[in-house]
């Protein structure tokens with residue numbers, strides 16, 4: 084079942100998913116993609132199939148009757164905010180949770196804006212600096228590889244490492260060059276429009292790098308688009324040079340003789356897939372694995388820190404077990420997957436017992452083509468979750484998730500960023516770097532000194548590793564223009580335990596320094612307080628439905644599409660043939676029907692319960708996952724708390740069985756929508772594509788939008804904007820979503836076979852942002868508790884398709 088709630092206002096349209104046991108897809112495209120269909124139905128949406136039953140929804144109607152009181156906001160595009168006045172702009176009403184402009188310090192206080200979130204704090208600078216550029220240009224020989232990257236064992240001459248008798252007695256290894264020289268006769272065709280558009284959108288996501296951090300489980304974090312384009316290019320170049328040198332890429336096999344469907348090389352230490360052991364030299368050619376480049380070390384350490392900052396920000400610092408232990412890798416396994424590459428479900432458990440026991444994390448860098456990545460608590464394919472790893476993503480699993488099963492069942496062909504492929508000439512496929520630590524005895528402990536801008540515009544904390552990688556200590560904290568040394572934290576990195584203690588480390592905008600001592604040295608000043616309520620809100624919905632009278636329900640059957648079987652009903656007020664308002668009959672659609680007591684509830688199997696547990700965990704870190712899908716389009720993952728979801732369902736159920744409640748709408752011509760619908764605030768009529776006060780077919784007046792819904796919507800728009808601002812540093816004001824108060828809420832109920840055709844919300848004078856269009860569908864799972872905020876002015880050119 085899938086249940087969605089759509090609210091429309093001036094420019095904003097929101098979808099909240101309150102309950103689902105399937106994952107519908109959400110796609111974007113532009114109107115041109117379906118010109119025929121759009122012509123048929125220019126103002127509303129259309130159906131993609133000849134369904135018997137269907138539904139519809141649409142757009143905000145009138146500003147004049149918008150509920151503006153208590154909201155007191157400006158949603159006016161004509162008055163775009165300046166980046167430095169953004170707080171005033173959106174936050175004109177008092178109920179907002181934008182962070183304070185003024186921060187009181189040491190009792191006496193000043194205006195210090197601590198809310199600027201510099202991207203560099205999340206992403207770091209470009210750590211890899213053309214490391215490969217001065218590596219000698221190898222005298223490459225042509226060698227062919229099949230789809231799995233297997234060399235065709237062409238005999239090679241003229242290359243040192245290809246000689247039969249190289250002076251170290253090493254065996255031949257066919258060179259696998261991930262960036263082979265292109266034949267000059269190959270004409271590079273310009274990528275088609277839709278590819279370029281997609282690329283543009285990806286770049287826009289990339290430019291907000293570090294924005295998308297998802298907690299996938301305890302100790303498991305996915306940082307979307309974390310590695311900058313420049314760093315990706317440099318990583319590819321470095322790996323290419325290392326890969327064609329001694330100790331470089333080869334196609335490994337197991338003791339059974341079975342070959343892996345990838346090319347591999349190890350850095351730091353050699354991992355031998357046959358013996359499952361770490362060794363200093365590679366068994367088959369005695370090559371010594373190259374060192375892990377320093378720039379890789381830096382990136383891995385930064386990634387672990389950033390993920391912890393995020394975790395702490397979202398769960399508070401109370402639960403240390405949820406934090407990922409720090410490590411500095413001594414092993415990096417570099418895999419190259421061609422488009423047919425894959426890697427079976429496995430655990431990474433060949434590292435030392437101490438490393439495993441401490442849950443020291445595995446850090447994966449994905450570059451090039453996307454990969455489907457499976458992970459789960461057992462090897463059973465039914466029990467795994469799936470996530471797509473795209474170019475620039477960093478996945479970390481440590482702590483309680485250190486021993487998860489994981490694997491790569493497939494590569495998404497041609498999904499790599501064109502710019503990356505053009506800059507590096509990388510062959511089609513995916514580069515994956517797996518960092519981990521085997522032995523804790525030989526850590527590189529010296530020579531590090533770093534500066535990390537933890538990113539508040541006026542609260543820049545420089546961290547210096549005092550030589551040993553053990554003690555991190557902020558050297559200076561700049562506040563409101565004046566600056567001093569203030570020590571805010573100490574990290575015992577060496578223990579592999581808690582790292583970032585009480586630092587102002589937030590990747591997100593809502594971090595605010597609780598107290599920062601400025602004069603002189605200072606200890607224990609917590610800069611890390613996170614006002615979670617500003618992101619997540621409390622639970623605004625307080626049993627709104629509890630005092631709604633208990634309706635006297637009558638049983639009525641519905642088929643899979645939620646079509647009532649038109650059973651004649653008696654005994655219910657709104658079911659009478661002649662109700663005193665002359666309304667037509669409407670079969671009651673109860674989204675929470677009474678269970679038949681004879682049905683025995685079978686306990687869910689373990690893997691289902693495990694999955695549920697994991698979902699609950701994600702849910703408990705509500706508000707954690709905010710994803711910018713495009714300009715003016717934001718997805719807040721798991722935003723609605725479980726309690727609120729329950730209350731939304733209860734409220735909608737009560738409203739749905741009352742006057743003006745659920746019915747199965749249809750278009751002129753007799754097609755019905757594949758869902759049950761009711762309108763709150765105003766009625767939207769799918770036949771005329773008009774908003775009306777009364778519902779034409781039964782003259783019912785739509786119920787009011789509950790005040791709690793208004794509150795939640797308002798909060799969701801604010802939170803999405805805070806996030807957008809935090810990630811763009813206020814630079815992309817046009818992409819911020821104007822806030823308005825909805826006058827329409829369309830509530831849809833989808834059964835398992837429910838679906839919703841392609842449509843646009845175009846009643847307004849929407850101006851299209853051609854530059855953002857993309858003719859390619861982008862899948863996006865909506866899960867329970869998710870909220871999508873779409874700014875119609877910016878993103879309504881997209882056709883939105885919810886299907887399931």
Ligand SMILES: O=C(O)CCC(=O)C(=O)O
Nearest residue numbers: 416418431447491515517
């Ligand atoms: O390529 C990946 O994403 C996973 C690699 C992996 O699991 C490994 O190297 O052990």
Ligand SMILES: [Fe+2]
Nearest residue numbers: 429430431489
């Ligand atoms: Fe692995």
